[in-house]
Amino acid sequence: MKVVSVKNVSKFYGQKQVLDNVSFDIEEKEIFGLLGSNGAGKSTITSIILGLEKQSSGNVVLFEGQKKNLKKRIALVPQSTAFYKDFSVEKNLRFFASVCGLKSKQIKPRVKFLMSWLSLEPFKDVKAGHLSGGYQRLLNIACSLVHDPELIFFDEPTVGLDPKMRQMFWLKIQDLKAAGKTIIITTHYMDEAEKLCTKLALMKNGKMLVIGKPRELISQYGGIKVMIFNITGGVKKEDIQKIRTVLNQFTVISRDELLFIPFEQEHTFEKVIAVTEWLMKKGYNISSSITKEPNLEDVFLNITGEGMKQQE
Ligand SMILES: Nc1ncnc2c1ncn2[C@@H]1O[C@H](COP(=O)(O)OP(=O)(O)OP(=O)(O)O)[C@@H](O)[C@H]1O
Ligand SMILES: [Mg+2]
Numbered sequence: 001m002k003v004v005s006v007k008n009v010s011k012f013y014g015q016k017q018v019l020d021n022v023s024f025d026i027e028e029k030e031i032f033g034l035l036g037s038n039g040a041g042k043s044t045i046t047s048i049i050l051g052l053e054k055q056s057s058g059n060v061v062l063f064e065g066q067k068k069n070l071k072k073r074i075a076l077v078p079q080s081t082a083f084y085k086d087f088s089v090e091k092n093l094r095f096f097a098s099v100c101g102l103k104s105k106q107i108k109p110r111v112k113f114l115m116s117w118l119s120l121e122p123f124k125d126v127k128a129g130h131l132s133g134g135y136q137r138l139l140n141i142a143c144s145l146v147h148d149p150e151l152i153f154f155d156e157p158t159v160g161l162d163p164k165m166r167q168m169f170w171l172k173i174q175d176l177k178a179a180g181k182t183i184i185i186t187t188h189y190m191d192e193a194e195k196l197c198t199k200l201a202l203m204k205n206g207k208m209l210v211i212g213k214p215r216e217l218i219s220q221y222g223g224i225k226v227m228i229f230n231i232t233g234g235v236k237k238e239d240i241q242k243i244r245t246v247l248n249q250f251t252v253i254s255r256d257e258l259l260f261i262p263f264e265q266e267h268t269f270e271k272v273i274a275v276t277e278w279l280m281k282k283g284y285n286i287s288s289s290i291t292k293e294p295n296l297e298d299v300f301l302n303i304t305g306e307g308m309k310q311q312e
Helices: 042-050 089-099 104-117 133-144 163-178 190-196 214-221 237-247 270-281 296-304
Strands: 002-013 016-027 031-035 057-062 074-077 151-155 182-186 199-204 207-212 225-231 253-255 258-263 286-292
Touching: 002 042, 002 182, 016 042, 016 057, 016 182, 016 199, 016 207, 031 042, 031 190, 042 057, 042 074, 042 151, 042 182, 074 133, 089 104, 089 133, 133 163, 163 182, 163 190, 190 214, 190 296, 199 214, 199 296, 207 214, 207 296, 214 296, 225 270, 237 258, 237 270, 258 270, 270 286
Parallel strands: 031 182, 031 199, 074 151, 151 182
Antiparallel strands: 002 016, 002 057, 199 207, 225 258, 225 286, 253 258
């Protein structure tokens, strides 16, 4: 099922166009990553899908047009805290559960489940405002998901979390996918998007640039791989020249004891293996070798001409 279908959506604020003919579909159980630097239009399109903003033109269809109980089927997990700091963890959850219309006999098991799933049980009587930053974010998730929605939006869910907590968030998001949920996530972290998302959309200045699976985008737009050899004593100039000629690759370079051999992704390792054997035959000692694979950061750079990290 197409859980979200966005067709030719544009948005103007006054004269300023912030979305330009954006289209994409999100299938059930997808973890859909919306990427793009500040001002790309990620929050605007998210707000339009959620019905918080109205598009200037185009269409958004949710759940293939089934309109029944729409609000109960959707959740936004905001970046800022959405709970009451003076309420305990459990009281917050009970409060949100009743606001979301859960029947009293449903509330207890749901709250229990959420506290256990998000490791909040030991803190159930602690005031939310006294939790550490990471646990406040977990409580945020719990409060947003009390009604067990099918489509969940996460806005920059891991900003400011330490690596351990980030990993925990990833696992929780994967749990949600395993439970059949559809997830839309905006993030500036490329490693996160690459590991977590089943599909990625890259936006810039209100336009959708590319959409695809992380692996597909990397092989299509990631550019070259680089093989890096560490060779004791370095490689002689004339031998570097020979490697360049044999590989028909004139960007082979040597720096101190390192030899860099770039090659197109579709090329097999065969040539590089041949070079390795040739170097060994010539008496060189290769102490180590690694391959630097292109990643999503490279995709972003190649498509937009700008880095993501500097945008944070
Ligand atoms: N209410 C508004 N009035 C006028 N312009 C707006 C309004 N809301 C957003 N914009 C503009 O729309 C553009 C897209 O903003 P949006 O918040 O969607 O970007 P974003 O991709 O979410 O960025 P970030 O990564 O910083 O969250 C920006 O140029 C922003 O200034
Ligand atoms: Mg935003």
